[in-house]
Amino acid sequence: MKWIRQHKIFSVTAGIVIALCLFVLGSYLAGGGSGVLGRGIQSVVSAIEKPLSAFTGGARDTFRGVFRFSSVLEENEKLKEENAMLRQENIDLSMERDELDRLAELSKAFDFEPYSGHGKAVAARIISLNNSNTYDVFTIDAGSSKGIEKNDIVVDGEGLIGKVKETGGNWAKVVSVLNENNSISFKVQRKTSITGIVAGDGKGKITGYLMDNKATIVKGDVLVTSGIGIYPEGIRIGKVTSVDYNDDMQLKEITVKSTVKFTSLQKVAVFK
Amino acid sequence: MSYKKAVLLFAFAFILQLSMINLINIKGVVPDLTLCIVIMITFLFEDGFRYGAIGIISALLLDLCAGQYVGISSVGMIIVMTGIVLLCRSMNRENKLSFVIVTAAGTFIYNLFCWLFMAMLNDPTSILYVIMYQPFYMAYNIAFSFILYLFMIKKAVRHRNDRYFV
Numbered sequence: 046m047k048w049i050r051q052h053k054i055f056s057v058t059a060g061i062v063i064a065l066c067l068f069v070l071g072s073y074l075a076g077g078g079s080g081v082l083g084r085g086i087q088s089v090v091s092a093i094e095k096p097l098s099a100f101t102g103g104a105r106d107t108f109r110g111v112f113r114f115s116s117v118l119e120e121n122e123k124l125k126e127e128n129a130m131l132r133q134e135n136i137d138l139s140m141e142r143d144e145l146d147r148l149a150e151l152s153k154a155f156d157f158e159p160y161s162g163h164g165k166a167v168a169a170r171i172i173s174l175n176n177s178n179t180y181d182v183f184t185i186d187a188g189s190s191k192g193i194e195k196n197d198i199v200v201d202g203e204g205l206i207g208k209v210k211e212t213g214g215n216w217a218k219v220v221s222v223l224n225e226n227n228s229i230s231f232k233v234q235r236k237t238s239i240t241g242i243v244a245g246d247g248k249g250k251i252t253g254y255l256m257d258n259k260a261t262i263v264k265g266d267v268l269v270t271s272g273i274g275i276y277p278e279g280i281r282i283g284k285v286t287s288v289d290y291n292d293d294m295q296l297k298e299i300t301v302k303s304t305v306k307f308t309s310l311q312k313v314a315v316f317k
Numbered sequence: 318m319s320y321k322k323a324v325l326l327f328a329f330a331f332i333l334q335l336s337m338i339n340l341i342n343i344k345g346v347v348p349d350l351t352l353c354i355v356i357m358i359t360f361l362f363e364d365g366f367r368y369g370a371i372g373i374i375s376a377l378l379l380d381l382c383a384g385q386y387v388g389i390s391s392v393g394m395i396i397v398m399t400g401i402v403l404l405c406r407s408m409n410r411e412n413k414l415s416f417v418i419v420t421a422a423g424t425f426i427y428n429l430f431c432w433l434f435m436a437m438l439n440d441p442t443s444i445l446y447v448i449m450y451q452p453f454y455m456a457y458n459i460a461f462s463f464i465l466y467l468f469m470i471k472k473a474v475r476h477r478n479d480r481y482f483v
Binding site for chain 1: 332
């Protein structure tokens with residue numbers, strides 16, 4: 046005790062470090078959750094962050110428009126062509142939908158309920174990112190007040206973003222597909238019998254392996270969720286950028302680039 | 318500097334860090350404002366350790382809101398502050414070059430420590446990936462810290478081991 050009194054600064058610092066290490070350990074054992082206090086703080090911070098992030102998004106879009114005007118014009122032309130093609134496709138699909146409605150009525154008669162895809166969607170905006178440059182965890186401005194729960198799926202128009210890890214009244218923390226603790230079961234869109242598991246590699250990319258090491262998967266193959274686990278079937282994950290065979294593990298390993306542009310992500314949709 | 322000003326400074330950095338600082342991100346690299354302020358305060362002020370305690374709380378809140386595990390940034394800040402206090406015993410605090418060196422070293426040690434702690438918690442990020450981005454983090458942090466330094470140097474009281482201390 047005398048020694049502690051004589052070395053007050055060192056003792057206080059050591060005490061604080063020990064307390065913080067216990068905090069870290071508790072957080073790790075709780076699966077990375079922030080507890081009641083953290084959720085309370087997050088609710089207050091989210092209310093403050095929301096207008097600021099809206100301003101940030103608007104400013105970024107304005108600057109992007111000013112400095113990349115020619116590429117924006119080019120993109121506009123491409124989008125016009127794509128729009129015309131999609132209108133035609135829409136007409137064809139609406140005709141097929143009528144036929145699908147008739148089949149759905151028929152399936153009810155046989156008491157068969159196929160998975161209907163995605164339920165109710167909630168639109169949300171990203172209001173804060175964590176400090177790393179890998180976009181693996183971020184916060185959105187919608188929470189339990191809008192019906193969002195833990196493990197709800199988060200997507201955008203390009204593909205799968207991740208899942209909800211924690212919710213508060215007006216916020217939710219999302220773990221993206223780039224996070225190393227978020228494993229996803231996939232199948233190859235070209236050949237759905239080829240399946241495997243992918244997860245983030247901690248460097249902003251997604252890596253994984255195939256279940257069958259003799260399956261033929263090539264660079265450019267599009268991966269979608271297989272429906273095993275919490276992610277529903279058919280959501281785009283990304284494109285294969287490399288395929289290697291690991292002799293030690295006897296597994297075919299793949300590197301995947303996500304279809305989602307995380308660096309410019311602002312708005313997401315949360316599905317139940 | 319008063320505690321009130323320090324609290325306002327850290328609160329401002331906290332709010333900016335989570336939202337608007339991403340406006341100036343380059344390939345995902347952004348300055349760590351809380352770390353910059355902690356380094357600047359500990360370097361400039363004789364009792365900077367006291368104000369640094371507010372930085373530790375700010376880092377804890379940042380971890381609560383945006384981090385994966387709570388507490389790692391705070392322990393990193395304590396290590397950086399301790400290192401700066403020990404380093405400043407043999408450095409001239411009036412020299413801008415000293416400040417640049419301290420900021421670069423502080424950034425590197427902080428990021429290295431955070432990587433080490435996360436690696437112990439099974440994070441797969443490799444050390445080479447962390448080191449690869451260090452020059453950019455250092456450059457960004459030095460730029461921001463320097464701007465703060467130029468404002469705050471006028472508020473700092475002369476230190477006992479400075480050249481012309483009277």
